Amino acid sequence: MELLIGTYTERKAFVDGHAPGLLAATWEAPASGERRIGEARLAAKSVNPSWVARTRDGARVYCTAELENGRVVGFARGDAGTLTALGEQDSHGADPAHLGLDADERLLAVANYSGGTIAILPLDADGRPGAATSVHTQPAPVVPTGRAEQESAHPHHVEFDPVTGQLLVADLGLDRVCVFDVTGDGVLEPRPERDVVLPPGTGPRQLAFDETQSRLFVIGELGNTVHELRRTAGGFQVHGGIGTLPPGEAGDGDSGAALLYSAAHSRLYATTRGRDTVTIIDTSGPELARVAVIPSGGRTPRGATLTPDGRLIVAHQDDDAVVVFDLDPDGMPVPADRTTIASPVCLVGFY
16 A cells, blocks of 8 residues: 655745655554554656646556646556656646546646646546647636735636536636536537636635535635535535634634545545644535644645545645544544655555
8 A cells, every 4th residue: 555645846935845756655554553654765756746646546647747837747557656657748837736537537637727727638548648639728817806816817626527527627816616518539618607606715726526426615725715515407506615714713824725525424624724724524414514623733734635444644745744643433533643754745545
C-alpha cells in the first residue's frame, strides 16, 4: 500500500517549495496493527506536481506542473509503484491546479487557475496524453466583490458528473460552479443556464459528491463555507450552507482548502489554512451541521485523503508535516501519527 504525494519544488509567492519532485511513501502496517506512513522517496522528477490524479485501477497517474507555462505529465505505474513517463502536454494556461478524468478514462480535464482556462486532453489506449482537443477561456466576473482573487476567473476544480457526464468546474473567481457538455471527441460546450451561482465572496475551491451522487458539496476558499447542492431535473441547486469556522469568529487570514466526504460516517472534513484546522460537518440531517473544529496538527493544511480502513491523512505545505488521524465510530478524528515529508500538498492512495 502506498501514498503518492504531490508537492512544490520551487519557491513561489505563497510557498517555500523544496521537495525534489513527486514523492511516494509506503502505508505501513506495524505489528500493533496501527498503520503508519513510511519514509518518503522520490517517485518521479517533476516541477511543482501540486495535484495528482489516478485511474481507477491505479495503472496510470497524472500530475500538474504548476508553472506559468503549465504542463500535464502522465505516468504508467507498475506493480511495485514504479512510475514510467508516458509523456506530457501543454495545459494551455498558467498554474494548472486540478485534473479530472472522465468515466471512460479517455479524457483528462485541466483547470488552469491563473490562466483562467479549462482544457481537455485526450488519452490514448496506453494512457498517453495528447494535444488538447478543446480549450475554454472563462469569462470575466459579473459581480464585483472587491477581492483581488476575484478580479478575474480562476478555475480551481474540474470534475466529470458521474450521472450526466457533464464537466463541473468550481471557479473561485466567478463564485460559480460552471457546467459544460463534453462531446465524444473532447470538445467543451458551455451550459451557462445550468451554472450554480454561489453567494458573492464564496470563492468555490473544491467539490465532493456524496455516495448517492445526488448531493454535491462545495468548499469556499474565501468565504470559509461549505455549501450543499442538490440535483434536480434542471441541474444542481443550492440547498444551504454552513461556515467552517467556530461560531462568532471572523475569518481574517483564513482560507478553506480541502473537502472530503465519508459515506461511512455521513461526514464532511474541511481543512482551513491560517487557523490550521479541520472542520467536521454532519450531512445526515435535513441541513448541514457543524460537529467540531479541531487542530489539523500542522501549518497550512492543504490536501487530504481518506483511507478505506478509516483514517484521515492531512498534508501541511508549510511545515513539511503529513498527519494521520484515526476516525472513531462517530467519524471524529483522533491524532495518531505525524511524518516529515517535504512541501506536501496533495495525497493519493493506492490500497
